[in-house]
Amino acid sequence: MEGRNMTFHGREEMLRGVREQLCKGYASPEDAYADAQEGARAGIPDKICFLAECYLYGIGTDIDNDEGVKWLKKAAEAGSNAAQYSLASMYIDGIYIERDYDEAFRWLTKSVEGGAPPAYYTLGTMYENGIGCRQDFAKAAALYAKAAEQDYPDAEFSLGQMYFNGTGVAKDQKKALDLYIKAAESGDSRAQNEAGYCFSTGQGTRQDYDEAFKWFSLSAEQGNAVALYSLASCYSGGLGVERDPAKALECCTRSADLGYPPAQYSAGLSYLRGAGCERNSGEAVRYFEMSAKQGFPPAENSLAFCYMSGIGVKADERMAFKWFERAAQAGIPDAMAEYGFYFMQGQIVPRNPQEGVKWFRRAAGKGNAEGQYYLGMCYEAGDGVEQDLNAALQYYMRAAQQGHANAVQRAKQLQQWMKGNK
Numbered sequence: 001m002e003g004r005n006m007t008f009h010g011r012e013e014m015l016r017g018v019r020e021q022l023c024k025g026y027a028s029p030e031d032a033y034a035d036a037q038e039g040a041r042a043g044i045p046d047k048i049c050f051l052a053e054c055y056l057y058g059i060g061t062d063i064d065n066d067e068g069v070k071w072l073k074k075a076a077e078a079g080s081n082a083a084q085y086s087l088a089s090m091y092i093d094g095i096y097i098e099r100d101y102d103e104a105f106r107w108l109t110k111s112v113e114g115g116a117p118p119a120y121y122t123l124g125t126m127y128e129n130g131i132g133c134r135q136d137f138a139k140a141a142a143l144y145a146k147a148a149e150q151d152y153p154d155a156e157f158s159l160g161q162m163y164f165n166g167t168g169v170a171k172d173q174k175k176a177l178d179l180y181i182k183a184a185e186s187g188d189s190r191a192q193n194e195a196g197y198c199f200s201t202g203q204g205t206r207q208d209y210d211e212a213f214k215w216f217s218l219s220a221e222q223g224n225a226v227a228l229y230s231l232a233s234c235y236s237g238g239l240g241v242e243r244d245p246a247k248a249l250e251c252c253t254r255s256a257d258l259g260y261p262p263a264q265y266s267a268g269l270s271y272l273r274g275a276g277c278e279r280n281s282g283e284a285v286r287y288f289e290m291s292a293k294q295g296f297p298p299a300e301n302s303l304a305f306c307y308m309s310g311i312g313v314k315a316d317e318r319m320a321f322k323w324f325e326r327a328a329q330a331g332i333p334d335a336m337a338e339y340g341f342y343f344m345q346g347q348i349v350p351r352n353p354q355e356g357v358k359w360f361r362r363a364a365g366k367g368n369a370e371g372q373y374y375l376g377m378c379y380e381a382g383d384g385v386e387q388d389l390n391a392a393l394q395y396y397m398r399a400a401q402q403g404h405a406n407a408v409q410r411a412k413q414l415q416q417w418m419k420g421n422k
Contacts, residue, residue: 023059033060040071049075049083056096065096076107081114089122105132112143117152120144124158128168137168148179156183157191164194164204173204184215192219193227200230200239213240220251228255229263236275245276256287264291265299272302272311281312292323297330304335321348328359333368336360341374344383353384364395372399373407380414389418 026032033054039047052075054061055068069090075083084107090097091104105126111119124143127136141162147155160179163172177198183191196215199208213234219227228251234240235248249270255263268287271280285306291299304323307316321342327335340359343352357378363371376395379388393414399407 029060031060036060040074043078045075045078045080045083048078049080049086051075052083052086069096076110081111081116081119084108084111084114085116085119085122088119092122101126101132112146115146117147117150117155120147121152121155121158124155128158128162137162139168141168148182151182151186153183153186153188153191156180156186157188157194160191160194164198173198175204177204184218187222189219189222189224189227192216192222193224193230196227196230200234209234209240211240220254223258225255225258225260225263228252228258229260229266232263232266245270247276249276253287256290259294261291261294261296261299264288264294265296265302268299268302281306283312285312292326295326295330297327297332297335300324300330301327301332301335304338308338317348331366333363333366333371336363336366337368337371337374340371344374344378353378355384357384364398367402369399369402369404369407372396372402373404373410376407376410380410389414393418 023029023032026035032050036047036051036054036059040051048071052068052071053059055064055071057063072083072087072090076087088104088107088111089095091100091107093099105123108119108123108126112123120143124140124147126132127143128140129135141159144155144159144162148159156179160176160183162168162176163179164176165171177195180191180195180198184195192215196212196219198204198212199215200212201207213231216227216231216234220231232248232251232255235244235251237243249267252263252267252270256267264287268284268291270276270284271287272284273279285303288299288303288306292303300323304320304327306312307323308320309315321339324335324339324342328339336359340356340363342348343356343359345351357375360371360375360378364375365371372395376392376399378384379392379395381387393411396407396411396414400411
């Protein structure tokens with residue numbers, strides 16, 4: 001599922017709308033500024049707010065941020081909901097004034113009295129994230145609902161997320177999809193992607209790859225990296241569209257170049273295997289590295305194997321160890337087995353058989369054939385663990401059942417030796 005951060009979507013649009021409305025009918029910016037001054041002296045909240053805008057945006061006067069903030073605070077105190085919202089957004093973003101989430105929350109709670117969708121939405125994000133207030137998903141959902149009732153796409157998307165996950169409201173994926181589609185039809189790329197996800201997985205609706213492809217395509221057209229990756233999967237698997245490995249790679253690399261780690265990893269695999277392109281191990285390593293540097297464990301593991309084997313890069317055991325360690329710590333079974341082997345060798349790190357056995361056991365516990373084979377070797381030799389030939393044979397057999405060639409051979413040899421030495 002696509003995440004989201006607390007941002008003030010629509011703030012600039014709201015301010016621009018207020019400015020245009022208050023400037024309408026004036027012969028010149030200077031006339032607008034003069035009228036704003038006169039209205040401010042008369043204590044009219046909207047005119048005070050407009051005077052602040054004049055200073056902040058240079059309408060009929062030079063830009064003066066300090067003066068703008070001063071008048072914006074006066075407008076907020078005078079009861080201008082637009083000024084209250086603008087001031088809150090400044091406190092959140094740290095623009096012109098020092099960031100202060102408590103002050104932002106205080107002014108937003110006043111601003112929502114005006115009923116503007118961006119204010120409802122923004123206050124909802126604060127409750128959802130527990131910023132400037134105690135986290136309260138139910139209040140966040142209620143605020144999103146008020147904004148969504150006024151067809152505010154950001155709120156429709158966020159409320160859809162809450163219904164999809166059952167956060168702050170009873171889980172209802174059909175309602176979530178309805179909200180996604182409303183926001184998607186307004187052009188929200190995140191909602192378009194989530195609608196595609198629902199149709200592709202059959203959550204909240206019947207599974208429909210044609211519909212999924214449609215929504216993923218619309219989102220991808222706007223440069224949504226997650227949607228591009230999903231679109232790549234459609235082309236790769238022939239889901240809702242004719243199978244096209246080259247098109248799949250094109251979408252995947254576009255997503256990868258936008259910084260999406262799973263796409264970077266998948267692009268690396270495509271270049272390594274020659275899926276939709278000619279094999280190019282150098283490109284594979286480049287994409288694996290992009291993904292690994294963002295902490296994507298499968299890419300860390302693949303990059304480690306490339307360094308270990310000299311595929312697309314000069315062999316470097318120390319670099320291999322570094323990336324195997326990260327992937328192993330993240331729970332990748334193949335990496336656990338290889339990471340443990342370094343402790344048995346004692347070349348890159350001091351030999352520590354007990355540490356090696358620990359990692360082999362973790363890998364074996366996840367069904368990894370290499371880890372099972374290595375653990376069998378340790379039990380057979382009594383290296384890092386008390387010798388136990390029965391245990392060794394057991395682990396060899398487990399690995400052999402998965403087609404591990406060395407384990408098959410070693411199991412036969414050990415069985416014959418044990419049979420002849422009863």
